[in-house]
């Protein structure tokens with residue numbers, strides 16, 4: 051990603067009568083770990099869907115590295131360097147853990163139909179390389195031990211981590227994580243956040259993280275964007291956001307770090 | 314001019330029949346989200362029930378040829394078809410409620426094959442001449458030739474469509490039906506017995522198909538076990554054209570298709586009739602998949 | 615063994631060799647048995663190629679018979695009507711002319727597959743099923759109206775070039791192709807598309823392209839199967855390639871367990887033989903067939919040939 055990163059300009063989307071995201075502008079800088087927070091139904095997942103081309107904005111523009119993403123198919127956006135995980139896990143359930151990751155190297159494959167049929171030396175070389183890269187990625191998240199299990203048979207937490215591994219395999223510059231710690235216990239959460247910081251550093255990633263646990267978000271994010279009812283109500287460093295009255299009232303007048311964990 | 318009027322009348326009566334069948338496809342799709350392939354064979358059964366009842370009536374010395382006799386035959390066919398529809402749903406589709414679309418679709422195709430081939434065994438493969446169950450005469454209005462049967466078709470179709478509209482909009486069970494097709498899970502959460510609604514829907518759809526079968530046979534006076542294929546297909550296309558799941562859409566689609574078809578027949582394209590119908594279907598699915606009156610839904614991710 | 619030849623390729627060659635031997639001995643076989651055997655082989659080609667589309671890629675095509683028709687007519691016209699023009703190119707040698715005709719038939723069918731695939735790929739589930747069914751029927755109607763190929767009566771007197779070698783050789787190549795295509799990092803994409811299209815797109819897979827490849831490759835082999843069928847049966851007509859034929863192939867794929875190589879082959883064998891046996895029942899044949907189909911869907915929708923304990927392991931080598 052070059053200097054400009056990801057930019058949302060006045061992005062709006064309506065579903066029938068419902069304006070799920072309204073006039074949202076934001077910028078994610080290269081290499082930054084940013085948070086996206088807001089109560090349930092605020093439009094966080096919808097923002098991810100807009101960025102990745104699953105939905106087209108009703109109004110507004112999204113650019114990445116200075117180039118507009120409008121009209122690109124989701125796979126083309128991924129090829130520009132944006133990868134994501136899904137809040138409601140969408141692994142390839144019947145594929146093995148290993149295959150889930152290896153498939154995601156697709157953008158960087160040299161092989162195709164005919165090499166698969168001819169299975170010459172370069173085909174085998176590439177397959178060996180991919181297997182090794184896949185193994186390394188799985189290792190980081192300690193998933194190599196279950197590499198042959200079908201993804202759908204994994205425990206919930208492992209499935210969430212596998213989604214991250216799979217997204218990493220596309221070799222993104224920007225990674226969108228939609229509640230990656232949902233359903234985990236506090237210890238697992240801490241563990242996961244360490245891993246997220248580790249991969250951010252190791253792969254020089256920008257990360258946009260949706261997470262409900264304020265302690266966690268405040269702890270690791272450099273910058274936080276806050277949504278409520280589809281509008282952006284605040285943006286700033288963790289301490290700025292923590293003090294922001296609009297944010298406090300959005301969380302029912304509670305202290306942000308006492309906000310209930312929502313699914 | 315008279316020729317055009319003639320075409321309009323032909324188109325209307327054909328379209329009315331398509332509309333009746335299309336409603337069955339659309340109602341079932343509404344509540345169960347699958348295409349009931351066997352629907353067109355229930356249509357065929359309707360014609361056969363009418364055929365055999367008419368013969369039995371004749372043998373027992375009932376007054377034949379009166380309007381009452383015709384209506385009695387029509388109602389009997391509709392009832393028989395409703396029962397068949399409910400039984401099919403009970404035995405073949407209900408056990409598959411949570412299975413993939415593919416499984417259900419193949420089962421429906423199996424039921425359709427069974428009805429067709431069973432029909433060939435029981436009724437024989439040769440076409441049978443369909444008797445006049447309503448008094449039949451030809452009216453000549455200044456060069457415009459109308460078979461009274463066409464008027465009966467239109468009259469019956471309009472009566473049934475109005476009845477259906479009333480049931481769906483103004484009765485408890487109709488409201489429940491709309492609720493189930495809007496959101497089946499939510500409907501069952503508020504205490505609607507979805508299975509009962511689904512049975513009812515199948516019954517109604519099949520009764521309409523049965524009526525369609527009788528009316529069709531009156532205008533095309535010979536029937537055979539595979540007779541459902543082509544009108545069934547057209548009716549399905551009509552349902553998609555109107556927007557599957559939408560009742561007014563099915564009626565509109567049926568009428569449109571009836572007109573297109575009468576327009577095409579008599580030209581040199583008539584042998585391509587089915588292909589043209591399919592081309593329309595494909596065109597719609599590609600360019601306006603929600604149909605003319607249907608609503609587009611965005612998949613939630 | 616040379617390093618570039620792996621086990622699967624050796625298996626393919628061994629199969630081809632066995633088929634060659636069988637062919638050389640086929641003179642001693644009963645001609646009825648021989649024709650049933652070839653029917654089995656043709657159905658293996660049809661079922662395996664449809665398995666790529668419906669089983670592995672998770673699409674739902676009901677138009678396979680249409681592609682078969684395109685290949686059948688193309689090959690039959692080439693070996694019959696057009697033979698005088700172009701058979702000299704091959705020195706009039708059947709063993710060159712026939713495969714060339716088959717391949718051209720396959721290519722034309724693949725083009726039809728691309729034509730059908732391109733617009734259909736925006737649709738899913740039963741809508742896709744209906745549209746492919748529609749295309750299949752349109753293909754049939756077109757042949758019915760082409761006087762050049764006999765209209766509704768079809769073509770007769772097609773030379774009986776099909777034999778065990780061509781049929782089972784092609785079947786082996788089809789099975790190998792589908793297998794090899796799937797057993798690669800590229801090929802795992804077909805399965806990913808079947809599992810979750812939205813996730814597949816998000817991982818950078820061009821799902822439209824994958825579906826297109828499945829349609830084109832599937833149609834290619836269906837076309838070749840059509841050519842083999844024409845030169846086995848010696849006559850073809852449009853209604854032989856109708857909706858019911860497509861259903862027959864779909865049923866093989868479902869019986870075989872959707873996306874299982876061996877299961878689908880077994881199902882193709884079983885159903886072909888069963889259909890032959892049901893002939894005895896005359897008029898009851900189709901009734902029995904439909905009842906079996908319904909019962910099967912109600913009791914074993916996952917297919918007949920699933921070994922649950924080894925399921926995970928099999929998926930791995932799928």
Ligand SMILES: Nc1ncnc2c1ncn2[C@@H]1O[C@H](COP(=O)(O)OP(=O)(O)O)[C@@H](O)[C@H]1O
Pocket residue numbers: 065068070088089090091092093094095096097611612613614
């Ligand atoms: N495809 C869709 N169709 C209709 N409404 C949608 C769709 N996607 C999201 N919404 C609505 O948009 C709003 C925001 O949802 P979402 O982005 O999932 O919130 P969050 O992720 O912040 O909890 C919700 O009211 C949701 O119901």
Ligand SMILES: [Mg+2]
Pocket residue numbers: 094095096137
């Ligand atoms: Mg969300």
